[in-house]
Amino acid sequence: DKDAEVYKFYINSLYVAITRSIKNIYLFEKQLNHRILQLLALKENNQPLQVSEEKSDMREWLAEADRLEGQGKYEQAEQIRAKMHGYAYISPEQLEQIKTLALDPDKKEAEVKKERKQLFQYASKRLMIDWIEQLAELGFHRAVLFMKEVRQDRKEYLKSCRLGRQGEVDRVIRKYGVDFPLSGQGPTGLMMALYHGQNELPGHFLKQKADINKRTGEGLLAVHYLLEGFFKNEFHKDLSMADLTILLKYWYAVRPSSLTIQTHLQRFSVSGHSMLFFLLICMRCLDEEVPSKVAFKFHDPATPDRDAAVFSMDMIMRFIIHVPDEVLPPYRKKRSYVNSILAMHEVDRDHPYNKQAFKRVDRGCYSLNPVLAIVDQ
Secondary structure, eight states: OOGGGGGHHHHHHHHHHHHHOSSOOOOOOSOTTOHHHHHTTOOOOOSOOOOOOOOOOHHHHHHHHHHHHHTTOHHHHHHHHHHHHTOOOOOHHHHHHHHHHHTOTTSOHHHHHHHHHHHHHHHHHHTOHHHHHHHHHTTOHHHHHHHHHHHHHHHHHHHHHHHTOHHHHHHHHHHHOTTOBSSTTOOBHHHHHHHTTOSSHHHHHHHTTOOTTOOOTTOOOHHHHHHHHHHHHHHHOOTTSOOHHHHHHHHHHHSOSEEEEEETTEEEEEETTSHHHHHHHHHHHTGGGOOOEEEEOOSBTTBOOEEEEOEEHHHHHHHHTTSOTTTSOGGGGSHHHHHHHHHHTBTTOOOTTOOOOEEEEETTEEEEOTTEEEEOO
16 A cells, blocks of 8 residues: 555655754644644744745756656656646656557547647656657647747757857757757757857856766767867868867866767776777767778668778878877877777777777778667766
8 A cells, every 4th residue: 555655755854854953843834733743742832933944946956856866766856846847746657658648649639638738748847859749740739839949949049059149048048958959869059069169158058067978869979079070170171160279178078987888788888088988989970081981781670780980090090190188198199009999999809808899890990889889877
């Protein structure tokens, strides 16, 4: 019988209030005949109190919800969000049922109108735009109007991030959050500001707690966009991209402390300080720059065939020598050192520290492991 669990949040709050007290406990209760007061044999105090009220604002409560969610306390976190955003709390089990019905393309509007309304309300408050987009594709009117506004805002947002218009950027952040993507699973504002070499705007995003570990649908991080912008500036002389100053200013600010990569069923942690980390980022963001490709074919429907860029040692060194010493120390730019890292982490190499990051396709020529992916830690 879990009927009493509805009171769990309040019981826990009372427990914390009592156990954290140092000298006095004050209970504020409008209902003077409340059973808890009778149970504890407490009487109303008519004496004046010198107690000041400290009331958390909405942002603080939502930050607390994020903290609780990080501890695995999803139910408490969602209860707080529901209260702050003004919608009815939905348990994970209820949400899954509502989502399944609401997004079923075989259901007629009249059959699931209630569920689609509930899902839209939940998703719009939580800014889960991919769910709203699916509702719009099913013809749910409120979702269609919402996505029309989103598309217009995204168009202006991209322009503002590219040109460094902080006022317009803040308007969108207030509306959708700091990690608002510029397309379904596309880059965030931080990524675009870095890519286009904005001097102040990336710092503004970071002050707003933009997530440097946020990935696009293709698995790209903010640090990928920073380095790619720098290479385009260096090799194509595109002055609208990140230059040396921007690279030095933001490299360590947006470089994650580590990456978790997965190859088939194995996971490896890659330190952000390592040369392997740099090569993974470098080769991934230069994929389109390399004309030579190799086709990888898999006989597994779950793993589609794909083409991958082939990097010769000469090509890798050509890129690396342009990276400043503050990002890549001189000893790491030596050809023998770079080659040793690539060889150590070859897919088919027998080495105790091998993280299977690269596939050797010819003598001195490497591709990123085609089944490698950056995953959540």
